[in-house]
Amino acid sequence: MKIAEALQQMVARLDSADLCFGHGTDNPSDEAFYLIYGLLGIDFTDEQAMLRELSAAEEALLEVALKRRINERVPTAYLVGRAWFAGHEFYCDERALVPRSPIAELIGGSFEPLLAEPAGKVLDLCTGGGSIGIATALLWPNCEVDLADISADALALAKKNIALHNLGGRVRVLESDLFDGIDGRYELIVSNPPYVPLQEYNELPAEFVREPSLGLISDDDGLQIPLKILRDSVDHLSADGILVMEVGYSHSQLSERLSNVPLLWLEFEQGGEGVLALTARQLQQYREQFK
Ligand SMILES: C[S@@+](CC[C@H](N)C(=O)[O-])C[C@H]1O[C@@H](n2cnc3c(N)ncnc32)[C@H](O)[C@@H]1O
Numbered sequence: 001m002k003i004a005e006a007l008q009q010m011v012a013r014l015d016s017a018d019l020c021f022g023h024g025t026d027n028p029s030d031e032a033f034y035l036i037y038g039l040l041g042i043d044f045t046d047e048q049a050m051l052r053e054l055s056a057a058e059e060a061l062l063e064v065a066l067k068r069r070i071n072e073r074v075p076t077a078y079l080v081g082r083a084w085f086a087g088h089e090f091y092c093d094e095r096a097l098v099p100r101s102p103i104a105e106l107i108g109g110s111f112e113p114l115l116a117e118p119a120g121k122v123l124d125l126c127t128g129g130g131s132i133g134i135a136t137a138l139l140w141p142n143c144e145v146d147l148a149d150i151s152a153d154a155l156a157l158a159k160k161n162i163a164l165h166n167l168g169g170r171v172r173v174l175e176s177d178l179f180d181g182i183d184g185r186y187e188l189i190v191s192n193p194p195y196v197p198l199q200e201y202n203e204l205p206a207e208f209v210r211e212p213s214l215g216l217i218s219d220d221d222g223l224q225i226p227l228k229i230l231r232d233s234v235d236h237l238s239a240d241g242i243l244v245m246e247v248g249y250s251h252s253q254l255s256e257r258l259s260n261v262p263l264l265w266l267e268f269e270q271g272g273e274g275v276l277a278l279t280a281r282q283l284q285q286y287r288e289q290f291k
Pocket of ligand 1: 097098099100101125127128129132149150154177194195215216
């Protein structure tokens with residue numbers, strides 16, 4: 001069977017399997033392409049590969065992966081072991097969430113107009129496998145980036161990604177419960193923390209349950225961790241620094257809770273919502289509200 005034929009068959013099977021697409025792709029065609037090209041290690045731009053004949057071993061490999069995708073609801077990024085974020089490749093496995101934050105678009109736009117110039121020091125808080133911080137380090141060749149997470153497992157994956165991009169000289173990992181283990185100040189703190197209320201977590205499609213729950217669930221209607229980050233960021237920002245934080249669909253809850261705070265909700269052309277920006281001065285001014 002040629003790859004093009006295998007792709008067609010896989011799209012049909014994915015399409016009829018009532019799956020949730022939301023871990024790097026949003027439709028069966030892209031998912032099948034990702035699975036086949038990703039698992040076989042083919043460059044995604046190689047259109048000629050479509051005409052190549054699959055070996056029996058390759059067909060068997062794809063069949064096993066497809067069955068796991070359909071029957072066990074394993075996200076394709078975990079099956080392939082790789083994810084692409086902000087145009088860069090990352091190792092990806094069950095130790096951290098599949099990278100998919102709309103913050104990728106901000107990185108693509110150099111965080112303009114939020115920052116007028118590249119940040120010298122950046123903290124990626126709740127970094128998971130490190131994709132946001134590493135993509136930011138790749139954007140700004142002179143900046144130093146700290147990747148912080150409470151999960152030693154996630155940080156082990158982040159270390160692999162630092163090595164993949166040869167960034168050991170200026171990107172490091174910090175095991176820390178939010179800011180507990182963080183010293184110093186940053187011009188940019190960027191964070192995609194857990195923000196899913198427990199009740200909603202229990203209703204999520206099975207694909208999400210494949211991800212570490214530590215990366216998703218936050219108490220107090222999903223707001224406990226985001227509020228702590230809002231409260232404590234100012235102690236770790238330079239005077240002109242900014243916080244960029246994703247709270248996804250919990251943004252309406254947060255806006256309601258903080259109705260006196262001028263939260264700046266960013267807009268995205270490539271999809272996504274619930275990412276806010278606040279300056280260090282605003283974080284200081286409204287600090288009492290974040291308690
Ligand atoms: C939504 S995931 C985001 C991962 C990554 N930043 C991304 O965008 O793909 C949240 C991460 O926060 C980490 N986390 C949860 N509670 C934490 C805490 N109290 N302090 C630091 N990190 C925490 C989890 O281990 C998880 O890796």
